[in-house]
Each structure stands twice: as C-alpha cells, then as structure tokens.
Amino acid sequence: MSEDPDASAIAPSPSGRLLCGGCAPHDACRLGVEIADARDDVVRFEVVCPRSWHGGPGVAHGGWTAAVFDDVLSVVALRVEPRLVTKSLAVSYLRPVPVERPVQVLARIDRHVGRQWEVSAEMTLAGTALATGRAELRTRHPHHFARHEAWLARQTLSPNGSHAES
Numbered sequence: 400m401s402e403d404p405d406a407s408a409i410a411p412s413p414s415g416r417l418l419c420g421g422c423a424p425h426d427a428c429r430l431g432v433e434i435a436d437a438r439d440d441v442v443r444f445e446v447v448c449p450r451s452w453h454g455g456p457g458v459a460h461g462g463w464t465a466a467v468f469d470d471v472l473s474v475v476a477l478r479v480e481p482r483l484v485t486k487s488l489a490v491s492y493l494r495p496v497p498v499e500r501p502v503q504v505l506a507r508i509d510r511h512v513g514r515q516w517e518v519s520a521e522m523t524l525a526g527t528a529l530a531t532g533r534a535e536l537r538t539r540h541p542h543h544f545a546r547h548e549a550w551l552a553r554q555t556l557s558p559n560g561s562h563a564e565s
C-alpha cells in the first residue's frame with residue numbers, strides 16, 4: 400500500500416489515456432472503452448467488447464456491460480471532480496450486446512449537488528439502444544482509502560476463515 404492511499408490520482412497513461420488502476424500498467428482499457436469526444440457534461444465513448452468477455456455465444460457477459468457503465472459514468476464526472484466513488488449502479492439490459500463490434504455510449508451528468516452526483520448513460524448500436532445505466536456517485540471523503548485500510552487492519556481471520564473485528 401502507498402503511504403497515503405488518498406493521494407492517489409488518475410494521470411494520463413503514456414499513450415494519453417485516462418485509465419483505472421488495474422488498466423494503467425497495460426496502457427489500455429481492458430474493457431475496450433475509449434473516449435471519442437467530450438463536451439461540457441456529456442462524454443461519448445466508442446466501446447468494443449473483447450471476445451474474452453463473452454457470456455452467451457457472440458454476446459457480452461452482463462458483468463462486462465455493468466463494468467463499462469461503472470467506468471463511463473465515473474469518467475463523465477471525474478472530468479469535473481477527481482475524487483469519486485460509485486454509491487449505486489442500475490443497469491437495464493435491453494438487447495444482447497455483440498462482442499468485437501463497436502458500440503457507442505453517451506454518458507451525462509444529470510445532477511450535481513455538493514458531494515452527490517447523478518449520472519446516466521445509454522449504449523447503442525446503429526441508433527438502437529442496447530442497454531442503459533444510471534448511477535449515484537459521491538465525492539470521496541478526504542480519508543476514504545485510509546479509513547478503509549484502517550478498518551481492514553482491524554479485521555482478524557479466525558481458524559475457520561471467517562473475519563472478526565479485533
């Protein structure tokens with residue numbers, strides 16, 4: 400762990416991409432998400448589901464779709480506020496999403512008051528909606544990750560593998 404986990408910030412990767420902590424070492428989004436253009440409170444993404452994320456034959460696993468929405472809904476607000484976490488995420492799966500075919504995602508900030516953000520997005524192919532996502536985000540408290548690490552350090556593992564607060 401870093402000395403101050405809350406000092407962590409997202410910086411552009413060597414190729415100029417803004418990536419999460421897991422993808423940054425790869426210099427590529429492993430979900431297949433790329434920002435296409437951004438203006439004010441709306442960001443458009445080009446997204447291609449890698450075949451490794453297929454669920455049914457030739458179609459995306461629903462978990463991939465949810466992860467894409469978590470990512471794009473965060474990015475649209477991260478452009479304004481760099482210290483965010485997702486509080487809730489709701490996804491509606493309207494049509495199967497094909498793998499290895501570009502789809503578009505349009506994400507927007509619907510509401511922002513204080514620490515509270517409401518964001519939504521739509522995934523489309525050739526103008527047809529495939530899925531929609533909606534999330535509540537929160538601006539992180541200043542010591543969000545440090546509090547988590549302190550809480551985790553207080554947990555002890557019992558012989559049967561269950562956790563207990565010490």
Ligand SMILES: CCCCCCCCCCCCCC(=O)SCCNC(=O)CCNC(=O)[C@H](O)C(C)(C)COP(=O)(O)OP(=O)(O)OC[C@H]1O[C@@H](n2cnc3c(N)ncnc32)[C@H](O)[C@@H]1OP(=O)(O)O
Pocket residue numbers: 409417418419469470473474477478483484485486514537539540542543544546547550
């Ligand atoms: C341009 C940029 C591009 C970037 C590209 C990269 C993109 C990729 C990015 C992908 C990004 C993906 C993004 C992701 O997926 S983020 C990962 C998924 N989300 C989370 O992990 C969030 C987990 N939930 C929480 O931390 C809290 O529930 C939140 C903060 C949402 C509550 O918020 P809310 O405003 O509703 O309530 P509150 O602040 O009054 O707290 C309620 C209670 O919880 C306590 N509490 C709060 N925090 C902590 C804590 N840390 N440690 C311990 N306890 C904590 C707090 O004391 C209180 O307890 P009590 O006092 O009532 O007892």
